[in-house]
Each structure stands twice: as C-alpha cells, then as structure tokens.
Amino acid sequence: MQNFHLLTIITEEVLATTIEKELVSLGAKGYTWSTVSGKGLEGVRDNQWEGENTKIETIVSEETCKKILSHLELKYFNRYAMIAFYHPVQVIRTNHFL
Amino acid sequence: MQNFHLLTIITEEVLATTIEKELVSLGAKGYTWSTVSGKGLEGVRDNQWEGENTKIETIVSEETCKKILSHLELKYFNRYAMIAFYHPVQVIRTNHFL
Amino acid sequence: MQNFHLLTIITEEVLATTIEKELVSLGAKGYTWSTVSGKGLEGVRDNQWEGENTKIETIVSEETCKKILSHLELKYFNRYAMIAFYHPVQVIRTNHFL
Amino acid sequence: MLASILSPMVLAFLLGIIASRVKSDLKFPDSLYQSLTIYLLIAIGMKGGYKLSLATFEEVWQPALVAIGLCCTIPLWTYVLMRKVGKFDVPNAAALAAHYGSVSAVTFSAALAFHENLSIPFEGFMPSMLAMMEIPAILIGISLARINTPPTESNPQIPIKEVARELFAGKSSLLLLGFLLIGFSVGKTGWEQVAPLFDLPFKGVLTLFLLEAGLVAGRKLSDLKKGGLFLIGFGIIFPIVHAIIGIYLGSLAGLSLGGATILGVLASSASYIAAPAACRVALPEANPSYYLTSALAITFPFNIMFGLPLYHEIAKLIITQ
C-alpha cells in the first residue's frame, strides 16, 4: 500500500503562485492554501505592507514529498522566510493524490 | 487508552453546515472550520462566484472517525469536490472529544 | 535525532497575544496563527461579538511541547474555551525550531 | 450606443477581463466581494421599495403578473430545448433552466444605470419585479429534475420544501425582499437618511463590482471550449429571445419604454448568485462548468456590453409600433 504524507509549507505570500505551479509539475495532484500570520527567524509576518504568509498543504506520496522538499531546499530555503514539514496521513479515495 | 484522530475534511462551502450537523450526530463533540482555497480534481476553488472550500477539522475517537468516513463516502464522495484524511494525535482534556 | 512535534492550540482570540509570548518564553522559536471558527464545549465561536477562535501552531521539540502543555493546563484549561493537541512531524532546517 | 459601452461600468468590466487574461495579481479580497454584494442587494431593494410606495396598485399589478409569468415559463421551454436540442442530461438541463429563468441583480443594476445615463425614464418599482423573479424559476428548475429522475437509494433527494425554505431564507432574496419592505415602509424621511449611502455612490460601487465580475468572467473564458459552440450560441440567442418577449409583454402590461426594456433585461439575464448555490446543493449531478460558464462568461458579458443597447433599440421598435 502507498504511504501518503501531508506536506505543509509556510512561506511568503509572493511565492505562493510559483510554488503551487512547481508542486504540480513535481507530481502533486492538488493542494490547499490559506493566508496565515506567523513569527519565525525572519520576524513577524502579519500584514500586507511588510509581507504575509501563505500556508500550502498538499497530500502526496512519500516519493513526491521527498522530491518537493529537495526542490524547495535548493531554490528557496536560504533566501526566503519558509518552513516545511510533513507527516503520514490516512486518506480515502487515493485517486485524488496519485 | 483511547486513540484520537484528527480528521480533516476539505470540501465545498455549500456543504459545510450540513456536514457539521452530521459530524455531531455521528459522535463528534466539536469541530473547527475555516475557509481555504484549493485545487484538485474539480479544478481551482478560490472564490465565491465559482465556489469556495471549507476545511473542517474534528478530533474524534478512532471508531467515530471510521463512522464519519463511511458516511462521507456514501453521501458525498462521488458528487462533490471533497477530500478527507486523518492521523492520530495526542490530546489533553479528553472530555472535549468523547 | 531530535523529535519534533506540531503542537496546535485552538482557543479564544483574546488570549492569542499573551499565549504567543508565553510560547516563546517557554522555548518555541516561531509560531503560525490564523482565525478559525469552531464549536466545542463552550458553544459556537464564530464571530467577533460573541468571541472568535485563534488557531496557533508551533513546531517544537518534545520537551518544549510538554512544558507548554503543562503551562496551558495550569493557566487556561479550566477557565477558557481551549483545546490543544500534538503529533510528531518531520522537519527540514531544524534551526528554525531549536 | 457608444455612450453605453463607454460607461465606467462596462469599461471596468472589460478591464477586469483583461486583468485576468494577462494574469494580473489583482484580486478582490473575498470579504470585499461579499460586502459589495450585500450593498447592491440592500441598495436595490431599499430604493425599489421606496419607489414602490410611491406607485399605485393599478400601475403595478399587470407588470407583476407578466414578471411572474415570465420566470415560471422560461425554465420550462429552456429545459425542453436543452434536453431535445442541446442533448444535455436531466440535471444539467434542469440547472440551466433554473439559471436562465431566474435573474441577475447586477445585470439589472447595469440596466438601471444605462437608462439613467441616457435619461430615459422608467418605473421606479422595477426592483420589485427583480425580487419576484428570483426564486420561482429556481424551484421550477429543480422540480423538473425531480420529476424526471426516479429517486434511487444512493442518491437521496432534498425535499423541495426544504429547498424552497433555503431559497427564501437565502441571503439574496432575504435582503432584496426585506429591504423592499423596509424601503416601502420608511417613507421619504427614512429614505433620505440612507440615500447618501445607498443611492448616491451606487454607480461607483457597481463599477467596482463589475471590475471584480470581469476578473472572474475572464478566468471563465478558458472554460468556454468545455461548453462548446452550442452553449455559446444558446447563451447569446436565448437571452435575446427572452428580452424580446419580456419587452413585448412589458409594453402590453403598460410599462413605459424604459420599464419594458428593463423587464426584457430581467427576462434575458441569468442568475449567478442564488441559482448556482441552490443547484450545487439540490442538483449536484449538474456540472457547474455548464451553467456557470454560460451564465457568467457568455450571457452576463453579452448583456452588459451589447445586450443593453440592443434591447433598447428593440424596445424602441416594438413600442413605437
């Protein structure tokens, strides 16, 4: 049986559209996003003037998850406010994710 | 000890109120919802004109989780934009969930 | 290797700022928050007049997670609408969390 | 006619379409869209109610009958045509019938603005026609699907009573009917208290709203091919036919040139607030790409840009005969 992970990315809103396209090209079948506020190494991100965060969640196979993470690591991690984490989830209707 | 699951449902906003009532009648003691945007098999869902998504999260016992999932599967899965997934969580104050 | 947990707190919005400060003083390196609606033991919490919920998520080490939870239990659990739960997650760039 | 296309509203709509075609990051926050909708419905209802209070029953009853007649029969022939000629299945034909039988408050507002710009008088009570025409067609559309589909176990049906209750309690009819009543009751003093918010900036708000409508319609344009040529033709020809019928019957019912044209616009317009929500719940098997695309990306732009001046010309022909 396939293992699925819920991969969560919290990052700067300006990157959202680009990252979402990249997720799809790396194999994600769908994603969900919302606007969140946050505090991290790059300080508070809480409004449009200073920058806001988007939370992107995507359920993907373990393999795709790894691929996405190394892409993010290479392209974004040292230059933008961003965290990413994942954990296994049980899903119904696997055709939404594969 | 009881196992608790965080069950997440992402689906069309028009269904939210009905589903929330059904969750309670199937044994959920509470739930949390918020508006999210998303892309999946049914295309992009990002605004009120074309339809928006609600994310409903509920912490329930393993048994209730199964019951809810089969209900959703029967009633909604083939007719609406919807995904559902779950994973175990540790909780405090179990009286909120049982 | 360090175990990380995603700790989620859903509680009354009026408490958010205070709790966020306390999270940091207890060892959290960052956190993410957003406004959510919910229903639980204290009834529906869905608008500003009657009270609204904030969801605070923080990724912390297992130890910090325990510390935060006992703090919340002592200070808030009997007096406010609040739930808290956690589960292990895999992270990249551990410097964001330690 | 040029004056109509060069109105701020139509141009804002075009700008919205362009913005979404060039993939602009321009986006209305969702709560702004919701707030504008609430504003428009209240403003239309309130002014219509106030104007209705100035009219006599004599003036109103005939146009009202025509309006109700139109929104009850349009879904019937639309359904038949969709089934027979369009070869759509039952739920999709029924959903299209519901949408085209019901009306669009924004197209209606644009029609009011169009007439005011050209200083063509029209009956002030027209918003009450809008309020009456919104719901019946949706109920008829959904009933058509019920009658023509045997209920199965895996496909439980929401009772039509329940659907009706939700429609009447739904925000668009609640605000329209509620503020029609409020406007009717408050008299001149009451109306003048709120007119600086609900009357004066109305066309400006409509301009904002049409900008947003353009953004959405622009995105929907790429779905046009899914709908196919038939849907495009249908989304243009049907509204014209409905407009002609509406104008003709309106003038028979004693409406002025402006009033008859506006009744034609109502008949021709397709709902995209109340109807999509109701169909999604009651007719989940109907595919939103069909009804949303035709209502939002074909009929709505056509009516706003070309329909209004066209129907005005048609009305002049019909009424001066």
Added chain:
Amino acid sequence: MLASILSPMVLAFLLGIIASRVKSDLKFPDSLYQSLTIYLLIAIGMKGGYKLSLATFEEVWQPALVAIGLCCTIPLWTYVLMRKVGKFDVPNAAALAAHYGSVSAVTFSAALAFHENLSIPFEGFMPSMLAMMEIPAILIGISLARINTPPTESNPQIPIKEVARELFAGKSSLLLLGFLLIGFSVGKTGWEQVAPLFDLPFKGVLTLFLLEAGLVAGRKLSDLKKGGLFLIGFGIIFPIVHAIIGIYLGSLAGLSLGGATILGVLASSASYIAAPAACRVALPEANPSYYLTSALAITFPFNIMFGLPLYHEIAKLIITQ
C-alpha cells in the same frame, strides 16, 4: 413614536433578527463587521470633537461631571443588586456591573439618528460624554471583583493597572478619544474634508451595522432561557431606571431636552465592544452567557426599539416640569 420604529435602522435590526430566526445564510464577513466598527467609532469621535471645538467650557463641564458621576456609580449599585437580589456570584455580578456602567456606541448613534429624524436639537459635544463614560465603569467592575475575591495561587490576577492600560489602548477608546482630539483640532476646513465620508453616509452605515447586530441578537435570543426571567427583567427595568436618572441629572446640568435624553440613553445602554473583551480576559470566571445575553439580546434591542421613544417621552415630562 411609530416614526422611530419605522426608521431604516430599527427595521434593519428587526430584519437581522428575523434572518437569524429563519436560519438564513446571510452572514456579514468578519472584516466587514470590523470595518463598520472602525468607521462608526471614527465618525462619532471626529464629529463630536469638531462640535466640542465649537462649544464653550461653560457648557460642557457640568454635563461632563454628571456623565462621569453616572458611569462611576452605576456599576456600584448594579453590583450590589446582582449579588443580593440576583444571587449571582462575585465574577458574574462584577461583569454585569462593568457592562451596564459602560456605554454602547451603537445605541448612542441610534439615539443621535433618532433625534435628527425628529429634528430635536441636542448638544453637539455629546460624543465626548460617550468617550468619557466607556472605560471607568469597566475598571470599577473589575476592581469590585478583585476586592471581593481573595487571590488564590491557581487563579493569578492580572494587575488592574495592566487592565487599565489595555482598556485605554483598546481600539474603541483609542479611536473615540483619538478622533475626538483630531476633530477638535482640525477646525471647519478639516472637518469638511472628511465629512463626505464620516458624516453624510453615517446613518446608512448604521443601518448596515444594525442589520448585523440583529443577526447576532437573533442568535442570542435562544440563550435567553439560560439567563432566566430575572435577567430579562433586569435587562429592561435597569436601563429604564438609569435613563431616568441620566435624563434628570442631565437636565439639572443644563442640557437641552435632546442632550438630556441622550445622556439618559448613555446611562441606560450596556457596552458590548470594550466590556466583553476586558471581562473575558480579567474575569474569566464570569460566564459570557449572562453578560452577553443581557447586553446584546435584551437591553440593546429594547433600547433601540422601545427605549428611545420612551426616554424621549420621559424627558419631555421631566424637563417641562
């Protein structure tokens, strides 16, 4: 009197109640509610400050003393009554005292609109009374709870200084006081620059706000039984008593018929922006069902619908004596 009930504001409030009773899906986006609140506070403060700049110290000092006197004593007797007669425990009695001692900016606005509709003149500086009366009562209410509860270890208390700081920095008093000062400083030119936004559409915005208030009040109605008969009686009788005292003292302090009535309305109204937030943080043991239900679902609707005309009649009796 009928004219007052048939105002767009009161009718919108009723429509809101009806909408929530028929379980309408009408919902104001949260940010619209917040934006309307910000607007109302700024508009009230700004206009009040401008009008205050036109008044003399002579005219203002006596009403100001009365206003402060009222908001400092109302919580005291409310607390005693709640403890002795209502049998509430310390935190709940204190929270109710804080709410009824403080004031409601929306009830106040409705009172202004009421007087303007009937063309009854009133002192333009009344909003400064509103600004002064908001915070003291909340601090007194919270202090009453402090004095009457021994601090325990498991129940740490936020220092009252901290509570005061948060109240003064809280959005409602910051906007009211801040824009009172701004309105006071900018003079006629300044005021006229912003009046098209903050004055003209004011009653329209109030209508919108009361629609939303009605939606919430309607939902709260089902909590009425939790409060019990005592709370219902209290939520109606106490405001009337406070209004009478306010009107009487106001007229002694030299206010006109209109001004005295408005002071009575302030005394009678219960806070539901600043007080609930402060009590939730400083008096978490107090149960929101009590104070929110009585302030929002009993006193507020009563004042808006029946209180205003009633207090007006009472004022006529008292002042022409």
Added chain:
Amino acid sequence: MLASILSPMVLAFLLGIIASRVKSDLKFPDSLYQSLTIYLLIAIGMKGGYKLSLATFEEVWQPALVAIGLCCTIPLWTYVLMRKVGKFDVPNAAALAAHYGSVSAVTFSAALAFHENLSIPFEGFMPSMLAMMEIPAILIGISLARINTPPTESNPQIPIKEVARELFAGKSSLLLLGFLLIGFSVGKTGWEQVAPLFDLPFKGVLTLFLLEAGLVAGRKLSDLKKGGLFLIGFGIIFPIVHAIIGIYLGSLAGLSLGGATILGVLASSASYIAAPAACRVALPEANPSYYLTSALAITFPFNIMFGLPLYHEIAKLIITQ
C-alpha cells in the same frame, strides 16, 4: 504650515503611530487594507484620466518627459551613492534605488489633499505622471543588480522581461493605468456617475488609510536602529534633494506652482506597494529591513508631515525667482 500638520490625514497618521507604540489592539482587517488600496488606486486613476481628457497635448508632453527623466535617473545616482557612501552590497543598493526611483500613491494623494486644502491650483493631469513614474525605476533598479551580479547556478535569475510583465500586470499599475484610460474615455457624464464614490469621500478614505499606515510605520520604528544613522539621514536628505530637482524641472516644463510641487513630491516619495513586492521576488538577497524601514518608517512619515509644507515653501522660492 500648521494647517497642513493639523489636517485630519496627518493627525490620523500620528494617531496610528501612537496606537502602535502603546501596543493598541487596533488592527485593520487585512481585507480592509486591500480594499482601501484598490479604492485609492482607482480613484486616483479615474480622476486623473478625466482631468487628462480636459488637457491639451501641449500642456502635458513636457511635464511627462520630465517625469520619465526623473524616474529613470533617480535610481542611477541612488544606486551609486548606496554602493559608494552607504557601503551597501549590490542587491540592497539596487533595491533602495528601485524604491526611491518609484513613487508612492499615498504620498501623492496627501499632496493633492494638501494643495486642495490651501486652495492652491495644480494641473489636473498629475495622476498620469504618477502612473508613468511607478514602474520604470523598479525595472532599472532590478537591472542594476543583474548587471552587477554574475549569475550563479544556485542563484537562478528571473528574466527581466518576466519581471516587467509582472510589474505591468501588477495590481497597482494595472488599476492606475486602466482607470486612467477609463477616466479618459468616459467624459463628463461618466465621471459624474462615479464621482460620488471616487471623488467626494476621497479625503476621508485617505484619512482611514493613513491611520493604518501609521500603525505599520509605528511598528517599523523599532527597526530604525537596524537601518542605522546613515539610512535615517538618507531617508530624509535624499527626498529633499529629489523634491528640489523635481520642483525645478517641473517649473521649467511649464507646471504651475502647485503642479511643480506635486512633481517634486513624486520625485521625493518612495514606493511601498509595487517596489517591495517586485524586489522580494526579483532581489531576494536584498534585506527588506533596509528598504521597507527607510521607505515606510522614515521617508513616508517625513514627507507626509514635514515634506509637504517644506516643498511648498521651496516651490514658492524657486518659482517666484
């Protein structure tokens, strides 16, 4: 000069700063901020376009040349100075160049309000200068970074064409340019239809917006030390220099006292809508603390509060010579 500081806009900005220093919980919902931005851009564009339609090509072409000249050269010398004197690295110097070369729509609006309050006439087509000056400087700033950084593999560069496309499709230039065109096309009738929304309440909305701007600027004040003394000096002296150049060239190009001052204000202002977004994407290595702090917490408040009256005095000196 006092009259300018005591305008509602400036006072609201100050109140915002105070509110954020006393840690008030006052917060504009994000969608209100976005809606106000959309409103301001549309209102500026629309009115400017309408006024432009009343001007002759004769009047416009020289000021336009100057405007374009200014926004193309300001980034050049800013960049050199930042590198040489400020010792900033390439991306930070380039980002600062982009910000100070581009313009601030809100500072511009405050300048319009300032002139209207003092009844100083100015050319109605100035908003078209604003629209022209927004984007070129940002592209030049980003290109400067490109030219001066060898592309490395780990550091892929977005093609400048792509950046340009995104800037032109970006909401601020799309709305400004789009509604400039709309305002230009609709004529007097069209303009009068939307003026009650886009003209009358403009200064009130600006007051609201500046309150929110103050809240953000106040929070940014604590970042001032990160920027250091150099940035503070730069953020004040440079705008003054740019203003003088702008006023001088503007008067050469035939602009009136008011028009030349406003061109000076444009030259002096720093962008904080289009530029930060573009720099974040195209120059991620540039540190937002530098450009946001200096644009938002130094130059913007300085211009709003002291710059406007100062530039007005300077203009009087230069032009009456």
